[in-house]
Amino acid sequence: MPDLFPCSITITHGGTPCEGASVSLLQKEGGSIGWDIGARTNSKGVAQIATGTDFKGAPAGEYSVVVTKMELEPSKIVYPPPEDPVAHEKWYNEMKSEKRAWYSSVKAEFTNAKTTPHSITVTKKGTTATFDVGEPVNEVVKF
Numbered sequence: 098m099p100d101l102f103p104c105s106i107t108i109t110h111g112g113t114p115c116e117g118a119s120v121s122l123l124q125k126e127g128g129s130i131g132w133d134i135g136a137r138t139n140s141k142g143v144a145q146i147a148t149g150t151d152f153k154g155a156p157a158g159e160y161s162v163v164v165t166k167m168e169l170e171p172s173k174i175v176y177p178p179p180e181d182p183v184a185h186e187k188w189y190n191e192m193k194s195e196k197r198a199w200y201s202s203v204k205a206e207f208t209n210a211k212t213t214p215h216s217i218t219v220t221k222k223g224t225t226a227t228f229d230v231g232e233p234v235n236e237v238v239k240f
Contacts (some may be wrong), residue, residue: 099132101154103223104146107138108164110202111232113165114142118203118230122146122160123210134160143229155219162215164207164230167238170197199238202229 104122108115121135134155136144146155174191177184206212207230215228 098152099148099156099196100221101148102157102219103153104155104217104219105225106136106144106146106217107225107227108142108144109229112229114138114140114195115164115180115203115230116140116142118142118144118164118166120144120146121163121165122155122219124161125159125161125216132156136142144187151218155224157221159216159218160216161210162217162226162228163210163211163213164215164228166202167199168202169199172197191194199240202237204234205236207231 106120108118108120115138118138119135120138121133123134132149134146134148136146138144145153147153148155172192172195174188174195177188179185185201207215217224217226
């Protein structure tokens, strides 16, 4: 495990806190740590970065900042009353086969290490930064 240093990143959507976004730090060319580095934003848009999900902080170095926030299209299938087991089985089978789209509220340019304009240098003193990912969008994500 590399030495880790405090790192806090705030993400905003057009100046408003972006809650529930995934923030990932991807090492710039030439480096390979072998650990996932990132966190999810809280209600204030703040992500307290961790390495390997359990270890607070990030190794010193230069990173691209990638931000994603996806939501699944709501189901059109109505949940049945709990006391109707036949309806529950029908509901369950319909849910398994229902096709729903995923939507991103973050513009595609911010979701890829090659296209994001955001980068950060984590130092031994600790690092704090704020990045804006523009106004929320509603783009279908293709897998």
